[in-house]
Amino acid sequence: MDIAIIGAGFSGVALARGLVQRAAPGSRIVLLGHAESHGRGVAYGTPYKEHCLNVRACDLGIDPAAPAAFADWLELESPTREGFLPRMLYGDYLAEQLDAAITWGESRNVQLQCLHADVVSLERVTDGFRIYLADGGSFIAARVVLAPGALPPQPMSGLDADLVASPNYIATPFSGGALERIRPQARVLVVGTGLTFADVAISLRRRGHRGRIDALSRHGLAPLPHALHPSAPVTLPPKLQRAWQEGDLHRVLRGLREVARVVDDWRRLIDALRPDIQGFWQRLDTTQRRRFLRHLRSYWDVHRHRIAPQLHEELQAMRDSGQLQIHAGRLLHAGLDRGKVVSVLRDRGASTTRAVTHDVLLRATGLEVDVNRTRHALLVHLREAGLVRPDALGLGLETDADGTVLDRQGRVVPGLHLLGPLQCGQLWEIIAIPELRRAAVALAAHLTGEPTPVAGEDAAADLSRPRLSA
């Protein structure tokens, strides 16, 4: 096998497609992934039709050279093209892209093979890597790309064992019909107020939930909405552009505050930063990155990772009616008492704690990328074997500039590559489709010895040039 890709979500499919397009005739590629999400990944394998994309349909093509391809595939017309569609539709699109890549490969004598498998370990051998599967099988690939997506969420601390074992605790809201088992009048405490929380609250509402929902996070910030109609990013003032290019977080913040006071829509400011956010992150030193994570991350997340306006309206209606309340604070402890969940919280800035009672405690914490703390079997194995080096700030794995993995000593591991959210430490913004598709094409070019693709409209890094953004 020439190249094995571990993980068949968006990243794996986009890379496989890019490789089929570029690989020399006679090449063989295998795409390995868990059966239940093979070809769609976690986000687009959702069976809930109310779970919407948070990128406009017209900017979700799998190929950065054709951003409108998803909307074209659905034959959408305006204004639906600029709308936010159910994620399951995107799963259908990806699955068809994968089928098309297989057929395309056949016509070029490039074999793309899909395998439903759980990869548990890798071993370096003379001619590449031996890949071990959970079913006991193994095979050798000259090169391996890790594309496992984000990691499984960490167990929540402070929970009593009897609560964790009870139906009152829901660790994974969208599996095993967990949401459907919540009684409509139940009082629910959701830990997390990000995108997963938004999915949970909307799904409960669509199921006719009547009980009170409390949601808790450190800052109590919930995702903000996209504008109904996209507008061009602002042109940043020269002073701010300079601070940005120099990677001076302090001056950038000051400049952003100044522009925010006068700009008509803050989204135009965030969108102006987006094309070069990876470059900016790379210009920050570890101390500045740590400061960003501690003080700004929550604010960045809600402004940058926005939700569909229609979903935001629904959440707002729930808040206005008092059914949904969002709190800033920390969960210190939770246990079971006579069939109820009793939680001890400390509100943000408070010196005292308070106890609250709910019927259900539900975890909706964000994307996990800390390889040092993970229980993901393959990543645990790679970490313990010293084949990978976790990022110092808990943001995935260290790689070189081309996405080649570094080992425990910081040496490049030739032939072992990384693609997807575990590149956060290197690139910061590498979670959404627009960044991932660019990374997939760049890695496909690198693996096939092509020159790195020239930045197109999708990769525009010119901060002074206004462009439409989704």
Ligand SMILES: Cc1cc2nc3c(=O)[nH]c(=O)nc-3n(C[C@H](O)[C@H](O)[C@H](O)COP(=O)(O)OP(=O)(O)OC[C@H]3O[C@@H](n4cnc5c(N)ncnc54)[C@H](O)[C@@H]3O)c2cc1C
């Ligand atoms: C709920 C949710 C909603 C999102 N919505 C959007 C959106 O609307 N727009 C947007 O741009 N981005 C969205 N994202 C971001 C999303 O992470 C990316 O868009 C993208 O789907 C990530 O793709 P991936 O292939 O890297 O990871 P995943 O989609 O997580 O795919 C990784 C795959 O690898 C498999 N895998 C992992 N380990 C192994 C192993 N050891 N062996 C075999 N297989 C393995 C997993 O089962 C999974 O199928 C969302 C993310 C989530 C979680």
